[in-house]
Amino acid sequence: MNKRDVGLEKLLEASARGNREAFARLYDLTSARLFGIIRRILPNAEQAEDALQEAYVKIWQRAELFRPDLGSGIGWMMTIARNQAIDLRRRSAERMSALSEEVDETTPSDDADPEALAVHSDSMTRLHSCLQELPTDRQQMIVLAYHQGWSREELSQRFQRPVTTIKTILRRSLMALKECLDAA
Amino acid sequence: MLPEELEELASEYVLGTLDAAEREEAKALHRSDRNFAVAVRRWERRLVPLAAEVKPVTPPEYMRRRILGAIGGGAEVIRLKRQVNVWRGLSVMTGALAAALTAFMIWNAKPSEQGRYVAVLQPDSQGPAFIATVDVASGAITVRRVLAEAQAGKSYELWAVGGGRAQPESLGLIDGDVKTQATLSPDTVLAVSLEPAGGSPTGQPTGPVLYTGKLVATE
Numbered sequence A: 001m002n003k004r005d006v007g008l009e010k011l012l013e014a015s016a017r018g019n020r021e022a023f024a025r026l027y028d029l030t031s032a033r034l035f036g037i038i039r040r041i042l043p044n045a046e047q048a049e050d051a052l053q054e055a056y057v058k059i060w061q062r063a064e065l066f067r068p069d070l071g072s073g074i075g076w077m078m079t080i081a082r083n084q085a086i087d088l089r090r091r092s093a094e095r096m097s098a099l100s101e102e103v104d105e106t107t108p109s110d111d112a113d114p115e116a117l118a119v120h121s122d123s124m125t126r127l128h129s130c131l132q133e134l135p136t137d138r139q140q141m142i143v144l145a146y147h148q149g150w151s152r153e154e155l156s157q158r159f160q161r162p163v164t165t166i167k168t169i170l171r172r173s174l175m176a177l178k179e180c181l182d183a184a
Numbered sequence B: 001m002l003p004e005e006l007e008e009l010a011s012e013y014v015l016g017t018l019d020a021a022e023r024e025e026a027k028a029l030h031r032s033d034r035n036f037a038v039a040v041r042r043w044e045r046r047l048v049p050l051a052a053e054v055k056p057v058t059p060p061e062y063m064r065r066r067i068l069g070a071i072g073g074g075a076e077v078i079r080l081k082r083q084v085n086v087w088r089g090l091s092v093m094t095g096a097l098a099a100a101l102t103a104f105m106i107w108n109a110k111p112s113e114q115g116r117y118v119a120v121l122q123p124d125s126q127g128p129a130f131i132a133t134v135d136v137a138s139g140a141i142t143v144r145r146v147l148a149e150a151q152a153g154k155s156y157e158l159w160a161v162g163g164g165r166a167q168p169e170s171l172g173l174i175d176g177d178v179k180t181q182a183t184l185s186p187d188t189v190l191a192v193s194l195e196p197a198g199g200s201p202t203g204q205p206t207g208p209v210l211y212t213g214k215l216v217a218t219e
Helices: A003-016 A020-041 A045-065 A073-091 A114-131 A136-148 A152-159 A163-183 B003-015 B020-032 B034-052 B062-070 B075-090 B095-107
Strands: B116-121 B130-135 B140-145 B154-162 B169-173 B178-181 B188-196 B209-214
Touching (some): A003 A020, A020 A136, A045 A073, A045 B154, A045 B188, A045 B209, A073 B034, A114 A136, A114 A163, A136 A163, A136 B003, A136 B034, A163 B003, A163 B034, B003 B034, B130 B154, B130 B188
Antiparallel strands (some): B116 B130, B130 B140, B140 B178, B154 B169
16 A cells, blocks of 8 residues: 555545545545546546546545455545446436447556556556456456446447357356456 | 355446346345445455556546535534534523533543534535434434425435444434434434335335435534
8 A cells, every 4th residue: 555545545534524625635636536437437528527426425425434454545436436437327318339439448558547556556467467367358348347337238239249148258257357366 | 146146246246237227236235235245345356456547537627616515514514513502502501510511521531422413414405404413422313304395105214324333224204303312423424215104114225315414513
């Protein structure tokens, strides 16, 4: 855990006590990262802004539930933001067509946030080496689902496989990934 | 559900590929099944390095104002604090009681754990729907309905969330102004859900959670 993340955890603690200044500072330090995650999943600007707001309201309300012994503050916040964005994408009535969406397959070294990378660098290296043990199309499915919020149906269209097959592939790939990660 | 099925469901929930209905089921399971909640947390940790790779995008400037406005508090709470102080000033205290109280407060030298708190239960921007005042020391809770409208065939139910609870605890129906009693720590969040008339049939929130509010110290 780096120095900056310790700072975030102090700000989360203060937010849990109802300190609005600490929460505002927390927003300043993390909103670009959370918005980056949300924008990939929700290309529509208005939806993305709604999801960002919902995510921060949850962070404020649940700050006292954050447990530093179970993971980093930024990881906890990113998980809340991602869940919010995926909920909105799944509930969204006007389904965005995955095929018309730009597939962003940039690698982390091109554009990642160096500080976030530092926090997660060891676990990131391990995750990538485990992902690389999967066939390429399966790696792509997992990354498209995680980064861009693609559903089984959307993956089924792009990879030209039935939805039920996609479900089986995803679950098998995730279990293989787990075995690899937990063995390390 | 078999342990392997729980594990697979947790993995796909965290990956994000469940459909809307499956996600809702997974969230209900997350609240009720500890093993599932642990499996979800482990999957979040396994995959979260992928989230850290995403390029940051600065949100529009107005979002900061919008979000800080949405978390409540601010002017609203300052106004309430004054009100609470007025109520307190009005209650005439006998010398002996005041002395006893002062002694009690000095003896309990952890002021943030004592004293009165308010929670403003409100949606995004309209005024407060309910205001709860909580005396953590005595456990007394008073709820006033402010702008929430009575709804035919439905009841508002008050819940205590967090503060060491694994699940929300019902504090009763709040269809009018209500006084009740519960042990609440200052890190408890109060929530109001809309339930069938007479309250939740299951003992857990079943309807939409309409309002939530943190306890804010009034001194």
